[in-house]
Amino acid sequence: MTATATGLLAAIADVGADRTRGGYSRHGFDRVELELREWFTAEASKRGLAVETDRNGNIWAWWGNPGPDAVITGSHLDSVPGGGAFDGPLGVVSSLAAVDVLRAKGFTPRRPLAVVVFVEEEGGRFGVPCLGSRLMTGAIDADKARSLLDPDGVSLADAIKRSGADPSTLGPDEEALARIGCFVELHVEQGRGLTVPVGVASSILAHGRWRFTFTGEGNHAGATLMEDRRDPMVPAASLVLAARKAAVGGARATVGRVVPVPGGTNVIASEVNVWLDARAADDAATKSVVAEIQAMARQAAAEEGCGVRVTQESYGDTVVFDQVLRDDLSTVLGGVPALPTGAGHDAGILASRVPTAMLFVRNPTGVSHAPEEYAEPDDCEAGVAALATTLEHLAS
Structure with missing residues (x-):
């Protein structure tokens, strides 16, 4: 055979x-x-x-x-x-x-x-x-x-x-x-x-995966004025753009998964989980990219009145x-x-x-x-x- x-x-x-x-x-x-x-x-x-x-x-x-x-x-x-x-x-x-x-x-x-x-x-x-x-x-x-x-x-x-x-x-x-x-x-x-x-x-x-958990206030999409919102989807969206901006010099940064809670179309999320995949030529370069993305994410969360937690889920040098x-x-x-x-x-x-x-x-x-x-x-x-x-x- x-x-x-x-x-x-x-x-x-x-x-x-x-x-x-x-x-x-x-x-x-x-x-x-x-x-x-x-x-x-x-x-x-x-x-x-x-x-x-x-x-x-x-x-x-x-x-x-x-x-x-x-x-x-x-x-x-x-x-x-x-x-x-x-x-x-x-x-x-x-x-x-x-x-x-x-x-x-x-x-x-x-x-x-x-x-x-x-x-x-x-x-x-x-x-x-x-x-x-x-x-x-x-x-x-x-x-x-x-x-x-x-x-x-x-x-x-x-x-x-x-x-x-x-x-x-x-x-x-x-x-x-x-x-x-x-x-x-x-x-x-x-x-x-x-x-x-x-x-x-x-x-x-060198590469790894990080989970960003943005927390805000869940609310009604129609009844909540824009100025009254603490919407975690906003800093989550900023993270996607931050990843693109930080990945220079051959580095790669990708957001491939976003999970809002509770996930309703007419609901302002109370929490949004975002997974970041980051890779670069060596350990120092990879961690530098992630640190830059984290800083931008924390700033975006603060501006929206939200919190953010970052968890490293895997890493390989x-x-x-x-x-x-x-x-x-x-x-x-x-x-x-x-x-x-x-x-x-x-x-x-x-x-x-x-x-x-x-x-x-x-x-x-x-x-x-x-x-x-x-x-x-x-x-x-x-x-x-x-x-x-x-x-x-x-x-x-």
Whole structure:
């Protein structure tokens, strides 16, 4: 059996299709993501891979006996709300297809080899990205993780219970980390930096998420004079503009989610929650951008007679991928280019503990986190070939 990446993607093309937003909505421990996990387990089992789920919900499919110094590849199956078909799943299906390629040529790994599927990488349901890898490495406190809430008020602990698993096991997993000799994640590029089908990653921008909670006075939209209002939507709107103004010199600042309370059309909100995503070349630059946005938000809130609270929900410093591993893979793949990325990945979380690398597949439009995300079929298969070459090199 030899599958293609595009064929495997086609097999899950109807799973989690979002008829309202377009694209896909697949979130950690929801019905759709559980269906995808079952699909992956079945595909791995067809290939004779031994499947296990770790204490944090990450799935491992082993070629050979699990052991230390293993070569690990894989990615994630979840998405942002209304996301594209490639972000995450391309890395998973390419890993399965690469196993097929190696098996077809009679290769037997001398080092343990596994495909991993990390849970809730996008943070689309519980707000914290790379949740599975953060829990495994201890980058997030397990009790804090268990208490995370989705937009419907369901906690991560309850969602895990509903899936049939035990949330009490969440937390650092030194046993799993000790097995990883290196981790290579294939991903669709989330930009237009590649002019060839495949490249390697050099670094990830420092980035984080902050929640701004503006509080004011709820009231009637028709009966309340403009001069009598303390409307938290006004400083919330100012925050959106402040983010655009502060993001200079290659920095990125985005407001992608605004939730007013109570949310009625003819109601002045009593509270507005605004989520800010900020990224820049390094830690100092990122925090400088956020500090500037916070100052503008506090001023706008004061002018409207409102209050504001700022909560940091996640943060990751600049990641520079293992240079020896990166250069080795670039050479093995014929001198493919290395490029930085502004997107976070599980490979970036693991980089603090184990050698990690990333392969990128060209994205002709540069669009990601949207239904228009795309990679040409030939480029996808070039990615599979590159990953198979990489795994053969590392596991020999």
